Amino acid sequence: xxxxxxxxxxxxxxxxxxxxxxxxxxxxxxxxxxxxxxxxxxxxxxxxxxxxxxxxxxxxxxxxxxxxxxxxxxxxxxxxxxxxxxxxxxxxxxxxxxxxxxxxxxxxxxxxxxxxxxxxxxxxxxxxxxxxxxxxxxxxxxxxxxxxxxxxxxxxxxxxxxxxxxxxxxxxxxxxxxxxxxxxxxxxxxxxxxxxxxxxxxxxxxxxxxxxxxxxxxxxxxxxxxxxxxxxxxxxxxxxxxxxxxxxxxxxxxxxxxxxxxxxxxxxxxxxxxxxxxxxxxxxxxxxxxxxxxxxxxxxxxxxxxxxxxxxxxxxxxxxxxxxxxxxxxxxxxxxxxxxxxxxxxxxxxxxxxxxxxxxxxxxxxxxxxxxxxxxxxxxxxxxxxxxxxxxxxxxxxxxxxxxxxxxxxxxxxxxxxxxxxxxxxxxxxxxxxxxxxxxxxxxxxxxxxxxxxxxxxxxxxxxxxxxxxxxxxxxxxxxxxxxxxxxxxxxxxxxxxxxxxxxxxxxxxxxxxxxxxxxxxxxxxxxxxxxxxxxxxxxxxxxxxxxxxxxxxxxxxxxxxxxxxxxxxxxxxxxxxxxxxxxxxxxxxxxxxxxxxxxxxxxxxxxxxxxxxxxxxxxxxxxxxxxxxxxxxxxxxxxxxxxxxxxxxxxxxxxxxxxxxxxxxxxxxxxxxxxxxxxxxxxxxxxxxxxxxxxxxxxxxxxxxxxxxxxxxxxxxxxxxxxxxxxxxxxxxxxxxxxxxxxxxxxxxxxxxxxxxxxxxxxxxxxxxxxxxxxxxxxxxxxxxxxxxxxxxxxxxxxxxxxxxxxxxxxxxxxxxxxxxxxxxxxxxxxxxxxxxxxxx
Numbered sequence: 001x002x003x004x005x006x007x008x009x010x011x012x013x014x015x016x017x018x019x020x021x022x023x024x025x026x027x028x029x030x031x032x033x034x035x036x037x038x039x040x041x042x043x044x045x046x047x048x049x050x051x052x053x054x055x056x057x058x059x060x061x062x063x064x065x066x067x068x069x070x071x072x073x074x075x076x077x078x079x080x081x082x083x084x085x086x087x088x089x090x091x092x093x094x095x096x097x098x099x100x101x102x103x104x105x106x107x108x109x110x111x112x113x114x115x116x117x118x119x120x121x122x123x124x125x126x127x128x129x130x131x132x133x134x135x136x137x138x139x140x141x142x143x144x145x146x147x148x149x150x151x152x153x154x155x156x157x158x159x160x161x162x163x164x165x166x167x168x169x170x171x172x173x174x175x176x177x178x179x180x181x182x183x184x185x186x187x188x189x190x191x192x193x194x195x196x197x198x199x200x201x202x203x204x205x206x207x208x209x210x211x212x213x214x215x216x217x218x219x220x221x222x223x224x225x226x227x228x229x230x231x232x233x234x235x236x237x238x239x240x241x242x243x244x245x246x247x248x249x250x251x252x253x254x255x256x257x258x259x260x261x262x263x264x265x266x267x268x269x270x271x272x273x274x275x276x277x278x279x280x281x282x283x284x285x286x287x288x289x290x291x292x293x294x295x296x297x298x299x300x301x302x303x304x305x306x307x308x309x310x311x312x313x314x315x316x317x318x319x320x321x322x323x324x325x326x327x328x329x330x331x332x333x334x335x336x337x338x339x340x341x342x343x344x345x346x347x348x349x350x351x352x353x354x355x356x357x358x359x360x361x362x363x364x365x366x367x368x369x370x371x372x373x374x375x376x377x378x379x380x381x382x383x384x385x386x387x388x389x390x391x392x393x394x395x396x397x398x399x400x401x402x403x404x405x406x407x408x409x410x411x412x413x414x415x416x417x418x419x420x421x422x423x424x425x426x427x428x429x430x431x432x433x434x435x436x437x438x439x440x441x442x443x444x445x446x447x448x449x450x451x452x453x454x455x456x457x458x459x460x461x462x463x464x465x466x467x468x469x470x471x472x473x474x475x476x477x478x479x480x481x482x483x484x485x486x487x488x489x490x491x492x493x494x495x496x497x498x499x500x501x502x503x504x505x506x507x508x509x510x511x512x513x514x515x516x517x518x519x520x521x522x523x524x525x526x527x528x529x530x531x532x533x534x535x536x537x538x539x540x541x542x543x544x545x546x547x548x549x550x551x552x553x554x555x556x557x558x559x560x561x562x563x564x565x566x567x568x569x570x571x572x573x574x575x576x577x578x579x580x581x582x583x584x585x586x587x588x589x590x591x592x593x594x595x596x597x598x599x600x601x602x603x604x605x606x607x608x609x610x611x612x613x614x615x616x617x618x619x620x621x622x623x624x625x626x627x628x629x630x631x632x633x634x635x636x637x638x639x640x641x642x643x644x645x646x647x648x649x650x651x652x653x654x655x656x657x658x659x660x661x662x663x664x665x666x667x668x669x670x671x672x673x674x675x676x677x678x679x680x681x682x683x684x685x686x687x688x689x690x691x692x693x694x695x696x697x698x699x700x701x702x703x704x705x706x707x708x709x710x711x712x713x714x715x716x717x718x719x720x721x722x723x724x725x726x727x728x729x730x731x732x733x734x735x736x737x738x739x740x741x742x743x744x745x746x747x748x749x750x751x752x753x754x755x756x757x758x759x760x761x762x763x764x765x766x767x768x769x770x771x772x773x774x775x776x777x778x779x780x781x782x783x784x785x786x787x788x789x790x791x792x793x794x795x796x797x798x799x800x801x802x803x804x805x806x807x808x809x810x811x812x813x814x815x816x817x818x819x820x821x822x823x824x825x826x827x828x829x830x831x832x833x834x835x836x837x838x839x840x841x842x
Contacts, residue, residue: 003029003083003095005112008164009144011041011151013083016111029082034150035060039075041151043096043105044112045160052102059156076103113142114164121171129181129275136175143168169199176208181274185215200232203242204282210245214252214259222252244281289332292324296339303342304635306675310714313342318354321361330368331556337362338559341598343639344566345646345679347605347780348748350717355567362560362567369557558586558595565602570778580606597627597636604643608779611787611830612812614821618647638667642679642823646781650813650821652829654687678713681706682824689730690817690826699730703825721747726825728753729785732792733827751775752786755793768797784810785819788827795840807837 004016013029031037042059043051057068065071080093087093096105110116120139124132147164151157172195179188192209196202206229213222226241226249233239240246251259284291296317303313317340324336337358349355565580580602587596604620607613624640627633641664648657661680668676685702688694707723724744731738737760738753746753751774758767771793777786791806793799810818813830820826827833 003107003111005040005044005107006144007041007044007148008113008117008142009146010149011037011044013040031082032078035071036075036078038151038154039072039103040079040105041148042156043103044107044114045148045156046104047115048104048106050099050102050104052100054101056102059154114147117142117164117171118167121167121174124171124174124178125279129178133175133178133182136171136178140168140171140175169195169202169205173202173204173208176205176212177278180208180212180215183215185212188212189216201237203229203233203245207244207248210248210252211259219252223249226252243286289327289329292320292332292336293339295320296336300340300342303340304673304675306678307712307714310675314351314354318357321358325361325364330365330372333361333365334369334556334560337365337563338556338598341559341562341594341601343597343601343635344605345639345642346715346718347569347608347782348717348778349570350715352570359564359567362563366557366560369553369560554586555590555592555595558583558590558592558599561586562595562598562602565599566605569605569608569780576602577606577609593627593631594633597624597633597639600624600627601636601639604639608781608783610779610812611784611810612814612816614647614650614813614816617643617821618651621647634667634671635673638664638673638676641667642676645679645683646821646823649683649686649690649823649826650816652690652817652820654691657683657687657823675713675715678706678709678715679823681709685726686820686822686824686826689733690820690828696730696734700727703727703730721745721749722824725749725753725782725785728756728789729819729825729827732756732789749782749786752777752789755797756789759793759796764797767793768799771797771799771802774802781822781824782819784813784816784821784830785825785827788818788830788833791833791837795836798840800841803837803840807834807841810834810837 002016004014006012006014011031013031015027015029031040038060039056042056053069053072056072057064060072061068076096080087080096083095084093095107096103110119117139120135124135124139127135146152147161148154148157152161172191176188176192176195179185188208189212192205192212196205196209199205206225210222210225210229213219213225226245229245230241233241241249250256280294284294299313299317299320302309304310320336321333324333327333561579561583565576565583568576568579580599583599583602584596587599600620600623604617607617607620621640621643624636624643628637628640641660645657645660645664648654648660661683664676665680667673682703685699685706688702689699703723703726707719707726710719710722713719724739724746728738738756740757740760751770755767755771755774758764758770771790774790774793777783777790787806787809790802791810794802794806810830810833814834816830818827818830818833
C-alpha cells in the first residue's frame, strides 16, 4: 500500500493505490481519534525530521497526564497499524519510524499534498504562462479547506498554516496573471473577486482585477475597482495605494498602449520581459539598494536605442546617481556611477550640465572611498602618474593583437597596423569634449596583443592619382611642407600606445621579444605591466600585488576615473587625461577586459591635446577591436570600428575605412544598435566629398540625408550646427565663399564660421574683428578642421599672428586630411593648408 497524506484541509491519510475512494486521491484510512491525527500532523509539520517524545507531549497536552509517554507510544502504534497494515509483527516500521529520542514520518516527497502544492507553485514560476496555468490550477485544486483545519488553535501548527495560506494567495494571483497573459481576462475576474472578498489588503490582486476588467472592455469597472481599493486602504489602514496601483490608474485613464493584451502576447521576448519585470517588482523591495544598480544596467541598454531612449537614459542616470549619494554608501555610489559604461564616439557634450554633475559626483565618491580606505585610498599609481603619455618614452601602441577579420586577403597576417608615423609628445593642459553614446557596443575586453596584429597604414592624402605598391596600397608621401619624414628606427621615436604585456614595463612584447618596428620598453617605465596576462610583476611595488578586496576597490575606482575621463572632455585642465591614464593602468594591472575597454574609451576621449594624433587613436581602436573579439564586447567592438573608421579617413585610406564602416554596420544591425547607421551615413557623405570631384549638389544632398538621420537620434551635441559646418567645409575646400543664409544655425561652430561668412558678404573689416575674437578650437575630433577654417580667414584678412598660430597647430597633422578624422567632413589635405599658410607668412 502506498500512503498519501492530506493537510490542505482536515488532516487525512489515504491509500493512494486503492480503486475505490472517498477522496480524489484514494481510499481514506481511518486514523482513530483526534490525538492520533494530532501526532500525525505534528510529524508532517516536521517534514521528515525527528520530533522528540518530550516535544510531542508538550504539543499534545497543556498539562500532560501521568502516563503521557505511554499514551504517545500507544498513539504511534495505532498509527503504524493503520498506515502499514500488512507489516509483519515485530518487523521494523518503514513509514513512521523510531529514531533516537522520538519519531519521524519518512513520507515520500510527493506523498503530502502540501509538499506537492509547494513544488507545483515553484515549478510554475519557471514556466511560460501556457505551461504555468495548468500547473497552478492543479496545485490550487488540492486545497479542501484551511490547512491543518482542526488544529487552527495549536501553536505548533500556526507557522505552517500561515506559510501555506500565504503561498496559496500567491498562487491565486499568479494564476490570474497567467490568464491575463494568455488573453483569458474574463476567466480571471470571478476568482479575483472571491479572492479579494476574503483578502482585501492584497494590492497585487486589486491590480490584477482592475487590469482584467479593463481588458474585457470594462474600463469604468476597472477604475471603480481601483477607487474601491483606495477607499479601503485609506479608511481602514490610513495608507495610500502603492505605486503599482497609482501607475495602473494613470495608465487606464490615459489608455496606455502597453495595457493592450495584444502587446502582452507580442511574442516570447515581450512575454519574458513582462514576467521578469513583474517578478522583480514583486520581490525586490521598492527601497532596496539593488534597484539602483539594476536601474543603471537598464539605462545603459536604453541609451543604446538612441532617440528618446538615449535622452531618457542620460536624465535618469543623473537621478540614479543622486539617489545613490543620498544613501551615504560610497561603494554603492561608485558602482552606480561606474556601471554606465556606454561607449562614446562623439567628442562634444550633449548636455554639459549633466556631464559636469556626473564628474562632480565621481570626484566626491573617489574622495569618500579614499577616506574610507585603511590605506588612505592609495591607488595603483600616485595621483600624478599612470601609463606613459602619448608620445612619452616607453609608450608603445599594441599589446596582444588579433587580426582584423575584415582585412583583405592580400595583406600580411594582422592586416592594417597602427602607424609608426606618430608625431611627438602632445601639448598638455587640454581636455577633449565629451563623446556621443553610440549604443551598447557590446561587453568589454582587455588588451591588443600582437601576433601579427592589425596595424594601419598611413599615407599623405591628396587629389593626385595614387601610386600603388606591391600590395595594392597607396604609397604615402611623407614630405609634406614643414615636416620631415619620421625615421621610425631613430632613437627617441615613440610609436602609438598600447597594452603593456611584458613584466618590466608597458611595451609591445610577443613571447618575451620586442615586436618588429618597436623598441624595447624603457627600464624605468611604471611597473604596472603584467606577465603576459595581467599578473603583477614580481619587481613591482607592493601595491601592485593587491588583495581581492583591494582589487575590487581598485576596479570601482578605475570605473570612476574612466567616467571622469569620458565625461570631462571639453575642459581645460589636465584632470581628464590624468584620470584616463590612471584608469587604464589599473585595468591593465587587474587584467579586467570590460574595465580596460571602458578605460580605453576614456583614453580615446582624451587623445585630442594637439593635432595629428589620429595614429594614436587608431592604435586605441585596434586594441578595442581585438579586446572585444576575444571577450564578446559587442558595444566596444563597434566603438573600435568607428574609431578606426575615423582614423583611416584622416589618413585618406578609404578602403580600410570602408571595411570598418561595413563591420560596424553589421554589428549594429545584428545587435539592434540604430545609432551606428547615423555615423556611417555621415562617413559616406565625407567619402563622397573627399574622393574624386563629384558634383557639389550631389555631396550636399548626401550631407543633408546624413543630417536627417540625426533628427530625433538623441545626440544634440552632435546635431546642432553640424550640417552648416559640413557645407561650409565643402565650399571652402573647393575654393568657394561660405554660405550666408540668415536661417543657418551654426550652433557651437559660429565663432569659426563667422569670419568666413562676413568675408562672403564682403565685410572684410568686420571679418578681421571677428577673427580676433575666435577662441582656440576645442580639443576634439574637429580640431584640425576648425584650425583650417581659422587659417583660411586669417589669410584672407592678412592676420599674420593668427596665420602663424594656425600653421604651428596644424603642422603635426601634415599627413592627414583636415577634419576627416571626425568621420564626418573634410577640408582636404592639411599639407595644402600648411603650404598656403607658409606662403602667406613670406
